[in-house]
Amino acid sequence: MTTLETGRTVGAGIDRVDAPLKVTGAAHYPNDFSIPGMAHAALVGSTVAAGRIRGFDLSQAQAAPGVLTVITHLTAPQLERGPMTLLGGSPPAPLQDDRILHYGQHIAVVVAESAEQARHAARLVRVEYETEKAVLGIDDPRAQIVENPWGLDTDRGDIDAGFGQADVIVEDTYTTPDNTNNPLGLMATLAAWHGDALTVHDSTQWPHNVRTSLAAIFKVPESGVRVLAPFVGGGFGAGLRVWSHVILTVLAARQVKRPVKLVLTRPEMFTSVGHRPNSVQQIKIGATRAGDLVAIEHHGISSVAMEDDDYEPVSFGSAVAYACPNVLTRDRQARLNIPCPGSMRAPAEGQGNFALECAIDDVAHAVGMDPLEFRLRNYAEEHPLSGLPWSSKALRECYTEGAERFGWSRRNPEPGSMRDGRLLIGYGLAGVSYPFYQVPCQARASVRRDGSAHVRSAATDIGTGTYTVMTQLAAELLGLDVSQVRFDLGDSDMPYSPQAGGSGLTGALGNAVHTACRRLVQEFLDVVAGDAGSPLRGCLLDDVTVGDGRIHRVDDPAQGESYADILARHGLEELSADGRSTPPRSEDLGMAPAGAFGAKFVEVRIDPELGLLRVARVVSAIDGGRILNEKTAASQIIGGTVGGISQAMFEETATDAGTGRIANATFGDYLMPVNADVPDMEVLFLGGPDRATAVGTKGVGEIGLVGMAAAIGNAVFHATGRRIRSLPFTIDQLML
């Protein structure tokens, strides 16, 4: 049902429409805003991970210069926990009792005239704790275990019978550490009350969720709450929820009856806005000597906070990746005294794919088959759970064309056989089947008397290119030049948009924009339906097309007129139309809606004496459905790939086993790739428009990350013969 014709505007790698603002410093992020008379807030975080607050000594803090108030659980009002959302429950409301559930838990907020005064006074708050022994390890027998948290456990065929048929069985344990999202933008909230109305600038990926949540928590009408986020300094999932600091800023503003601004410090970013939780995974794969998969069993356990939820079904991806008759996947969570985990770019997939795709390589090695050939042999032509055809799947082309571009055929299969001087060379690959995700979305489109269009939706552009690709899409659908279209977002007063997350926004929003623009053309046809002076009189939507700022008949392009002429002749300033999208359903389509697919090819170089690992080359071959802008889409894949290199080789949030303190909560201590760590890389887009939706896109924000850890791990194995099953790959594991 793809109805978008291949166009002149869509797909072209035009520069970002917001580039002029971003390169001149004129793009305003939430912490760039100020309001006259605003006060500043600073947080006090718990220095223990479990226990109770016996008492505070606030005398120093309250007496410090400029301090307006110090709010603790003893003085905070009762606050409702935020509502259930599309992504699960809201985080617990802050300052509601004396219990400490994790290190860094916000236990007081200080409000002062200046940020310096607030920060200083926050350090003067004295706290007496009754400390308990924190539960910090997934393997701690005291940890409460949540079985099958999302109801996504799968079981097909007969797993025991499957292993019974196997000639080769590989069984190993993989571990992945905590990672911290760390968008570069320090998350900030600026809240201003006007009676019961509230305006909030916030570093969110989902303005409507902030609006709905704050209205519920503070018991005010939702219509009076406005949330603004025209630019956000990255998110990677950290901005998906209404975290404690947002609520505390709004509370502080209400208490001091002034606008209040709070900017998280970088250390607070490690404990306040989620993180990718660690995982322990057991994976067991059986295959025949001929190279056919006969059984996959994958068990994953992740950490989760004591009283919060997180979506991390790490094993689920193994149920849909390959054609294999017998598959069992199980997920569990262990409740610990840790800051609330949350989605981080490619949640669950980023962890689970590492175990699966390393183990697949081990099986291929065990049966003596090239890992690429092994994957093609076990290719899932249909969706393995439903048996339905995919709405699109060009993973085979990703494997074959990616391999061609990479030069996979030059790979000597013998581990340790390829060298460049004293450096060992390894080639590795991984396959990725990213899950489909889409939720309802709305947009509004208008064309004005001057012939320009204005399209908007309360979405966010966290760097993905939403401003740009939606401008292109609307221009295509209305037959306008990109310069005549303005797309606005980041304001909860605009039509409802879901979060920028789950690789789902481009599909949801693109199809809402598609509907809005089609309806807008219909609005113009309605206006001229009885207009004897219009060459479009009596036309149906299917009779016409658009181009050069005008609507014209399909069968006779000369018969048409411009938007501007129609509006002028009818004395109208503008016409508008609303559009909404709903996710496609497999029962309607007779197909399984597909997410993106990809194949990652990596060359590593290892200094065996020093244990130094470098990624030398990466080819990412991606089936992202219709690509709306080849430049910004490639940037998504490049950025995701860098995130994957980071997961594989750098990132590990270190929690002190005794205290629960994050031991490396600064950019000096928490390793992330810098420019010198990242090679130039190639991105290929393969496949075509997906058949599940009108626009035919598939989200590409997360897939670039997935597969990198496994591809690098497989390359390390190829280079050294050593299989490393614990992320990140550190020097101590690589010294030969």
Added chain:
Amino acid sequence: MKHAETETRLSGQSPPEPPRVDITLNVNGTSYSLRVDARVTLLDALRDHLGLTGAKKGCDQGACGACTVMVDGKRVVSCLGLAAQYQGREITTIEGLSADGELHPMQAAFAKHDAFQCGYCTPGQIMSAVCLIKERRAETDEDIREFMSGNICRCGAYPNIRAAIREVAGEG
């Protein structure tokens, strides 16, 4: 011992009002006179007192480079110095890089090569890149990679950042 000292200090009188200082900053060719808390960093002075929010705060610890500005022609992480230290120096921020609405070649190259995504690190990357060329450290890819490594891009635009810098360096 250290702990006991802290307690003693805290149990004494309220801390004194921090001194405020009168300073003059020369930013983007304009002289500004300010009275600020002596603890105000150059970055916070630019952002919170002069309204020049182009320089960004990503860590406040000198580790990310988002706050990079040019001082007397050299790149400086503005979060690591107090505003009062920068009197009499010529400070250039991203807002002062181009004149008359024309983009500086580095700004244009960043746009062309999609050398950013969220854009938060971009002002710092661009200021750093402009200085890199002045330092004659943009002549090889190895140098660009090494000497741009003080500017973190969490979105991962590094290959495109290098492409933008290569283009401008090649033109120079």
